Amino acid sequence: MPISGLPPYETNNIFARILRGEIPSKKVYEDEWAFAFHDINPQAPTHILVIPKGAYCSFADFSTEASDAEIAGFMRAVGQIARDLGLETPGYRLLANMGAHSGQEVPHFHVHLFAGKPLGRMIAE
Ligand code: AMP
Numbered sequence: 294m295p296i297s298g299l300p301p302y303e304t305n306n307i308f309a310r311i312l313r314g315e316i317p318s319k320k321v322y323e324d325e326w327a328f329a330f331h332d333i334n335p336q337a338p339t340h341i342l343v344i345p346k347g348a349y350c351s352f353a354d355f356s357t358e359a360s361d362a363e364i365a366g367f368m369r370a371v372g373q374i375a376r377d378l379g380l381e382t383p384g385y386r387l388l389a390n391m392g393a394h395s396g397q398e399v400p401h402f403h404v405h406l407f408a409g410k411p412l413g414r415m416i417a418e
Contacts, residue, residue: 300400302348308401312346322374326366329374329406338409339378339385343371349402352391371404380408386415 303309310316311330318330321341332340345367349355355364375385385408390397 299350299354302350302354303400304348306399306401308342308344308399308403309348312344322370322377324366324370326363327370329370332405336405337407337412339380339407341374341378341406342403343367343374343406344401344403350400351397351402352389355402371406375406375408378408380406384408386412 307316311318312328320328320330322329322343326346327343328346329341329343332342345355345359345363347355347359347363349359355367359367371387375381385406388405388407389403390405
């Protein structure tokens with residue numbers, strides 16, 4: 294469900310289709326709240342996308358409309374994936390794009406998980 298003033302959730306966006314199994318993905322994790330898979334165009338040696346199972350367009354949508362259980366379940370899944378992959382040492386980066394200025398391309402909320410080398414500056418010049 295979109296927040297007021299933002300477009301409605303597009304049920305045929307590419308991540309919705311991955312969740313429905315209509316498009317293949319390289320799955321790394323799944324539970325009641327979250328699904329995670331390798332990014333098709335990795336920007337680091339490890340580049341995982343973690344998405345909630347619910348239909349949320351963006352972080353703005355998820356953070357206002359999702360239940361406490363969905364938010365907690367999703368955030369715990371992100372941490373669990375990083376632990377399972379042994380990324381806590383030497384570390385990793387999480388990133389979530391929201392809206393035009395961020396360059397968000399896929400309108401289903403997702404967190405990027407980057408790791409595998411020193412990741413440089415937080416924001417491109
Ligand atoms: P964002 O710009 O934050 O919306 O990121 C969208 C990400 O989805 C990009 O890093 C793309 O490489 C990735 N992506 C797009 N299509 C697929 C796909 N079919 N499987 C895996 N990753 C994808």
